Every structure is written in C-alpha cells, then in structure tokens.
Amino acid sequence: MSKGKLFFYSLCLVALLIPFDMVVTKLFVAISFILWAVSSIKYIRYEWGVYGKFLFLFASLYLINIPGLILTEDMDAGYLRLESRLSYLIFPLLVFFSDLDRHQLRAICYAFIVGLSICSFISLAEAGYNMLSAPPDVRSFDQITYLNLVDFLDLHPSFVTVFVSFAVFFIAYDLYTYAASTLKRGILIGLAAYLCVFNFLLQSRAPLAAFVFIVLAFVLVLVIRSQINARMAIAGIIVLLVVVGIVVFNSKSVVTRMQLGLDDAAAIAMKSDFEIDNSASSSLSTVYHLRSWYCAIDLLSDHHFFTGYGSGDEKDVLQPCYESHGWVIMMHERQNAHNEYLSSMIRTGITELLLLVGCLFIPCLMALRSQNYLYVAFLLMWMATFLFNTLNLQSALFFFTMFNAILFRMMKLNQLGRTDIQVPNKER
Template structure:
C-alpha cells in the first residue's frame, strides 16, 4: 500500500484529527492552531501519494459558500464581509482537506471512527463537568450554579467562554455518538461508563434549557432507534428517550421554555423572552427578504439591513439587542437570496440522500440535528458552530463510499 511509505505522517494525521475532535476543551486561539496543524499534516501526507481530489463532493458541499463570497461584491461593508467570510472559512477548509485523501489514507482515517467518537464524548463531558465543579468550589453556591449556569458559561469561562446554545449542541451530539459507541462495543465497563456520562450530560442539557438542541436531540434519537429497531438494545433505549422527554416536560425550567412556544407574540406587544424576541426578528427578516428575494443584500450588509428594519418598525428591544436573524435559513436568504438558500438546502438534502444510499447513519443524523437547530440559530456564522458542523459532516462524508 502507498500509505506504508510514510507511517510517521499517518500517525501525525491521527494526532491532528483526534485533536480536532477534542478541540472543544481548547481556547479559541488554540482551536485555530489545531486546524492549521491538521491542514499541514494532510498536505504533508498526500505529498507522498498520487494526487487525488474528490471534486464532486467538494463542489456540492461548498458551492453555496462560494456564492456567498461573491455576494460581497455588492456589499457596501467590505470589512464586515471579509470578517464573516473568514469566520465561516471552515465551510471550505474541511471539505477541501478531506477531498484530498487517497483511497488508502481514507480507509485508515475511517477506521479511527470509534476512537474519534469516544474522544468527542469525553471532551464534551469534561468541558461540562470540570468547569462546573471548579466554579462551584471557588465562586458560587450550588443553588447559584443551578440557577445561573447558562450565563456563567458565557461570562466566567474566559478564553474558554461559549454560548450555552453551542454547548447544548455539543452535549446533544455527544449523547447521540454515545448511542453508537454502546451499540458497537462488547465491553460492559465501557457501556456503564458511557451511560453514566449520558446521565450527567442530560442533566446539563436540562440546566441549559435550550429548546432547539433539545427538540433536535429527541428527534434524532428517535430516528437512531428507527435505524436500530431490530437491535437488542431497542427497548432500553426507547425507554431512555421517553424518560428524557418526560424530564424535559417535568423540570420547570425546560417546561416553561416550551410553554413559551404556545404563547408566541411579537416582542413589542408582549413579555420579553427568547421566543417572542425570535418571533419579532422573523417578522422583520421576512419583510427584508421580500424586498430582495433573489440575490439578497450581500454578506457584508445583511445584519445592517436587518437592523435598519428594526428601526423602521420601531422595535426598541430588537434595536438595543442588535439581533441577527437567529435562523440560518433566513440569514442566508438575507445574505444571498434564493440562490444561496437553494444551494445550501440542496447540499443538506443531497448529503442525506447519499447517507441513505450508503447507510451512513451518523451523517444523516448529524445533518438533521444541525438542520433542525438552524431554525432557531445562525450556527454557521460563529466558530463554535461552523467549525464542528464542517468537521463532522466532512469526516462522516468519507463513509459515503464502498471500499
């Protein structure tokens, strides 16, 4: 095999991709270094092999992003456009790097999946539990931690600070991945450890009380059960998911969040909460989109245009918050109109279709999870969202082939 010509590079590649799957525990500046390290190792590794490039995958997975870049041509705010393109660059970096892997290298990288899933699970678990324990022992009482932890993760984590919505997403995906780890191990100790971790991760999810990730998690877990409906663990996992749904309803903090959905009103006319704020944002976003439906306003001006709409409507709450669209699909419609929106949805749907064709369950479930959360968040416009969306979907897309 050609890969045997440089085993050292393969080992470095393993270290680099493992570091990326563990990068949630790294501060922001080190995350960037981890991506650069991975890129250097990939380029070094393929330099010893015959050049290949999966241009089909690269094209359909990045075309919407290249059109977004072109939208900067009709943006007035070029500085902001450059900043957003840079922050979203993971959308092209990971598809490009994974497209360069030869068949032999790809086969080896795919064999690391059990390790990478476990690394991600333990990293997310550590990032949840260790800061909680540290801050509890040093800064806050237990009751204060329970009540305010969703704010604490943003304010008191320093360079490790993260919005609770993104930490909820990581936690949800770790729970999903643990489902597959349990199904593919015979070690009772590992099963017991993963189940114990899941119980703690679910507790943190309820603590953050973020509706989007909770809804997406319940949906993908039911879909995962459907895929594994003939497995011996079907009944225990079904009971576990029903318990999760029951806890979401029973715990007052999460129950009240979901009750908001049935009392949704424009924030100008009602109580200020996350649901009503989003309702007001979506009304403004739809008004903006209707004025430039085909090409939008450009990646540099989309937030300015939305803010001006808040001014026109006289929404003091939305003006003071300078809120973005809080919906990735609406945001893309404002940035690049129907052209970008259609290309992006095409990428999501084609990924799912190919996942079904090759029985690539993790890709299907990961795409659906992110796709659901995108209805309430612009997750591809911040590093905490876009880096992991691109990394996970690019890696799982390697399994859209037969050896």
C-alpha cells in the first residue's frame, strides 16, 4: 500500500474518532502529519499559488496567539492555548497540499458521519437505559434529552448539534449531487431523519435555530430555482415537523428550554446569585450568557479593545467582574465569555476578531459565488454557534479546522474543474 493511501486512511480514522476520544484522535493526527511529510509535502510547490494565501488566512488564528503571549500573565494557559490551536495550521497543511481527490474527501466526511452515528446510537441507548432503570415515579422522557443525552460524548450539546447538523447537510448535499441506488438513498434518508430527531432532543437552542433556518432557507432557494419539486419539499418538511413535534411536545424539558425567557433573564441578569429565585432556573442559561457578555464588553471599553489581555488570561480577567456583582457560580466555575467573537477580543483585541471574521466571511462569500451551499451551511452554523459559545473544546476545534479545510478544498476543486491535484505523473 502506498504512503499516499496510508495518509488518506489515517485522515479517515481522525474523522471517525473526533466524536469519541481525543487522546487517540491526537495520536492519529500526529501519524497523519508524519505520513503527509513523507508522501505529500512535495505538493506544496504545485498548489501554493491556489492555496498559499488561504493557508495564511486560516493559520493566522494560530499565529495571533504568539504575540498574544507578550501580554499574558498566566503563561501556562497561554502556552496551552498555543498548543491547542495548532490545528488551525496543521489541517490546512494536510488537506490543501496533498493529492486527496473529491472521492477521498467525500469518504473522509462519511467516516465522520459513521463515527458520529455510532456515538449517537450509544448515547441514546445509554440515556434510554438510564431512563428505564429509574424508579417509575421519577421516570420521564426528559431523561433522554439535553445533557442526559451527551454523557457518553462528554461534549456540550451545542457542539454536538453542530456535528449532527453538518452530517444532515452533507447527506442532503451528497444525495442531491451524486447518483445512488434506491437502497443507499433510503438508508441515507433514514439516517438523516434520525439525526434530525436527535438534533431536537439535544435542545441546544442557538445552533438548533440556525439549523432549522438554514434548512428552510436552502429548500426555498432550491424550490425557487426549480431544482427540486415544491410539493416534495413541502411534504418532506411537514413529515419532519410532525415527527419532531411528537418528540418535542411529549417532553416538558424540551418545551421549557425552547421558551427563551428573555424578559425574565434580562430582569434578573444583574442581580446577585443570592437574589435569584429558583423559579427562574429555566432562564439561568440565558442569564449566564448576558452576564458574561456584560463583563466582556466592560473589559473591552478601554485600550484593551485594541490590544486584548493576552492569549491565556480570558478567564482570569473575567473573574473580578463576576465577583464584584455577586455572581458566585460563574466565578467558581471560571466561566468564559460565552461568545467566540468577544473571547477573541479579550485575548488579542480587534486584530483576532478581524481575523476570525475574515476566516468565516471570506470563504462564505466565495462559496456563495460558487453556489457551494454545503460550505455556506457549514460556515453559517459556526457563525451562529460562535455567538453563544467559545471554541474551547479540542474535539470541536478539530472538527471546525479539519472540515473547514476539506470543504474549502472541495470548493476549489469544483471551481478549477478538477478532481484532484495537477502534478506531473513522474512526481506522483
């Protein structure tokens, strides 16, 4: 077996393992890098003109952490962040400068979907077992929703929702783009429907709202362009809504979490923890977000808007604000800014924010011009998720950087009318 094939299979294993265990995943990332170095590094000279500037664009979110160390007081956290953000550089290198073709890139995406599906089945089975094992008087359908559903994954539901949404988007894109047998289409449609229901059970409000909006928006676009039958689209949406409705409205916790309680949250956000009534607990998630945003914006109201506080000091500089307002829980949990855009500014100021926005919006505009709706949907999901979460989990960071690079390469191959890299045969 060639070294190029081994490199491809190692990337498939990385994608498969992302939802599972990060220790093993990191090992295969290291193996992938070694295989790339011995088999594909030579392709840099052939593809630098196509991908070079975009490598710098994506890698800038890693490089910005180096000058960010100058202002950092917590050097251990700064170095840890520098190490964890290395994937911003590694995955674009591995994907852009290789001979991976469209079919191999699709296979890597399907490897991730297989891994995610296995994880979701195990998670649902574990939650279902725990529900059935509970005493009858406390047994509830709510025990297979939200945090109860992600115990096995050890991930926040927000990021699992992004993973699942991407899987649904990719399956829809693949069915729309490539011919498939009736059996394969049936299996993929069934899997997509299952993942949609799983998404609603996760109850992560912002990513879920973004998922629904993106699905409806793209269905509308395709209907207007007469690329899909309007009746079939409407029928499919109705069936999905009926299934989801049965799941959602049989669960009190789902209904409760979908009631945002913004008025209640705004009214109690500035109160100390000792003044909050337990009856407002359904709004606490929103309260924590409002509080962290308030503190983050306050911290950026002076010259730190331009400079930030340093790569590793985000949580440290937020603690005095939490403490001064009596937000004891947030202080003891050392909560972050709950917003990647604000978090980037706390670290290294307006520079990192502009780089982050550039890494999201420049590819999104390119994808829109190319009518690459899969990549657009992927980026829109992350834009929405970053409003309410920070990219602080290694698995989420690996997923974002790896599939951002893969979808970007797929888009460029389509733009150039190629299936893979163009190199002399003697160099392959």
